[in-house]
Amino acid sequence: MTPPAELVLASGNAGKLAELRALLGADRWRLRAQSDFGLAEVEETGLTFVENALLKARHAARATGLPALADDSGLCVDALGGAPGLHSARYGGGHGDAGRNIARLLHELDGVPDAARTARFYCVLVLLRAADDPQPIIAEGSWPGRILAAPRGTRGFGYDPVFFDPEHGCSAAELEPAIKNAASHRGRALAVLRQRLPELR
Numbered sequence: 001m002t003p004p005a006e007l008v009l010a011s012g013n014a015g016k017l018a019e020l021r022a023l024l025g026a027d028r029w030r031l032r033a034q035s036d037f038g039l040a041e042v043e044e045t046g047l048t049f050v051e052n053a054l055l056k057a058r059h060a061a062r063a064t065g066l067p068a069l070a071d072d073s074g075l076c077v078d079a080l081g082g083a084p085g086l087h088s089a090r091y092g093g094g095h096g097d098a099g100r101n102i103a104r105l106l107h108e109l110d111g112v113p114d115a116a117r118t119a120r121f122y123c124v125l126v127l128l129r130a131a132d133d134p135q136p137i138i139a140e141g142s143w144p145g146r147i148l149a150a151p152r153g154t155r156g157f158g159y160d161p162v163f164f165d166p167e168h169g170c171s172a173a174e175l176e177p178a179i180k181n182a183a184s185h186r187g188r189a190l191a192v193l194r195q196r197l198p199e200l201r
């Protein structure tokens with residue numbers, strides 16, 4: 001039996017890495033975090049989620065010589081014209097500081113009634129077989145919900161505590177990881193990616 005091929009996960013976000021590992025499983029691919037290679041994060045200069053995911057995948061594939069999977073994702077809130085969107089990681093001023101990101105989001109939505117707090121998580125996954133792969137596999141997924149008035153739950157990461165999933169009647173941070181992965185933007189994007197890459201089936 002051929003050993004699983006190595007795949008570098010081009011992310012520095014521990015929450016994403018955990019979910020991608022759980023979603024991909026370890027039977028098909030030997031998953032390596034980019035930090036295993038001492039890889040610094042690449043600057044996300046794209047004007048779209050797709051461009052940023054391509055930048056991250058190409059940076060990791062070039063640096064490691066391996067196939068690379070990158071995820072660019074964010075929270076898009078209707079009452080804020082789609083913000084924080086591409087800037088979700090830095091919305092509160094720091095990078096990846098969930099406490100500050102959530103504090104700013106709740107401040108911006110102060111006084112907005114429940115019915116007008118609709119939002120969706122959005123994820124683009126890009127898989128490059130090599131840094132110069134001319135046919136990247138691109139898949140997207142989105143997860144509709146609304147923003148709570150106050151955080152609830154301790155699971156997940158990032159904005160999960162304030163993202164209410166109407167299907168399950170709780171915040172994303174109150175969901176068991178497997179339940180979140182089955183419902184989330186990331187899980188939906190990976191399901192699409194699997195269709196396009198037999199090795200992932």
Ligand SMILES: O=P(O)(O)OP(=O)(O)OP(=O)(O)OC[C@H]1O[C@@H](n2cnc3c(O)ncnc32)[C@H](O)[C@@H]1O
Nearest residue numbers: 011012013071072073074075088089157158159160
């Ligand atoms: O770029 P990488 O290294 O992958 O890590 P990152 O955290 O910077 O990731 P992004 O640039 O894609 O920014 C995504 C932001 O959206 C948030 N986010 C993405 N998916 C999420 C999820 O499933 N639950 C909660 N927050 C999420 C996350 O916390 C970040 O603040």
Ligand SMILES: [Mg+2]
Nearest residue numbers: 041044072089
């Ligand atoms: Mg990022």
